[in-house]
Amino acid sequence: MTFGEFLSNRLGRVFIQLIFAAVAAFFLVATGTQAGIILLLFLVFLLVFAATQLSDFFRQKSRLHELEAIMERLDQKYLFTECVPMPKELYERKIFDLVRRAGRSMIGTVSDAQTAQREYREYVEGWVHEIKTPITAAGLICRNTEDDIRRKLTRELGQIEAYVERTLFYARAESPEKDFIIRQTVLSELAAQAIDHHRALLMQSGIRVEMEELEQEVFTDSKWVIFILGQLLQNAIRYRGENPVVSFSAKKFGKQIHLTVSDNGIGIPEYELPRVFDRGFTGSNGRSRGGSTGMGLYLCKKLADCLEIGIRITAKEGRGTAVTLCFYHA
């Protein structure tokens, strides 16, 4: 707030005071007071008026300054009215009270929503853990059946498991409380575990898996990265072409390590590439092959952002797709 702004806001008051002074002067002239006295009175009046206005200006300015500082320091800005001292003036206090009531209702709504979200996440996580018990049991039981049936059932169970896992990570990615632990891991181990999780799906789609130069160490959360790699494998399976191959390779670029997962599948049209990380974007491949939810790459991007891993995609229609994860190396 500048002095000019302050003054223009009080223009009405200044005008009324001037009129008042003019009326008083007129009255004094009419009653025969000496011009010198009138001038003196007028000067005194002007001085007092200017002094009160100036003091008002500086008081308001310093208070605003104080409030700004409180706002600046606050992590949750909507808690502002809870952290501000009560104003002294009656009218201001009434206004403040109203604003505080509005703020409280907002805080209540926000905290209700946060609780609901946390409870929902807990429920989803609990559900995911519950469903894993029968999936495990089914996996063990079908081991005793004939090879052909076992293989088919194992693939279906693998598919169920992949969907369940995605639900879990969706709940985790959308929740503000992130549960990850950054540790030193070797890329080959991450790739191997992602492959292990999808072995039934990979084997039966006849995909050859290649791994090159993955003996490099990175600092990251292995569970999340294994999930991301799993999503990329699922895409490679779903959008595979003739003689499918999926390959993992790593390269060091200065302080970064780039892990690339590439396939020789049907690829992605160039004009769709900028949107593949969008939530729910299925594109022409998703429409032609079906079963796409547009969530896989969205989740990859989301999780990668949380872990501060860069993620890039390149693709040629009919030739294949390559997704690169950029880690800062150990």
Add this chain to the structure above:
Amino acid sequence: MQKIMIIEDDSAIREELVLLLKNEGYCPFPVVDFTDIPKQAKQLCPDLILLDIGLPGQDGFSLCADLRRSGAFPVIFVTSRDSNLDEVRALSLGGDDYITKPYNVPVLLARIKAVLRRGGGALEAPDVLESQGLRLNLTKGIVSAGTNSVLLTRNELQILACLMEHGGGIVSRENLIEMLWSSRIYIDDNTLSVNVTRLRGKLAELGLPDLIKTRRGMGYQL
């Protein structure tokens, strides 16, 4: 025989684990009464405990601490909870390994074998396989017949080892591929054919060109 104590509240999984471990030559002891498990463990003195964290009425973590106090049994946690926090907690409480459900069977067996081996007293897996006049040294990757020997690649070694372990039985291509994937050799059908052809070539150098027979529509046989 090595005793494995199974602490798992889901009866279907428990029964299947018993069957599985029996087939693998272990001696499984399922726990059905979940009161005072440490005492039961003390009486049994198992070589390994498979412990489910989500037991009814009690916390698997505190149970593990109790088990640790009653004896130095290796413990593998088997759980459907896979948050990082749970894993760190389990391992800091002295668990030897942590497997999340749903596990695939080969992985589970490999982990069990690894922990038992670490605990010592375990039978070392045989280093040399012998069958039909063929000697396969697994650590050196050398196969020999009589005085001649040939060096094998990792893939060829695993294929031959698998065929030899089946002692003349037919091994289907799919099973062979599954077995190779368990050893982290991610091979497809064509590559398998190529590898078998190469392996046959090497065996021919030893004077055994027709050792691996192709059984059309069924698989390979030694």
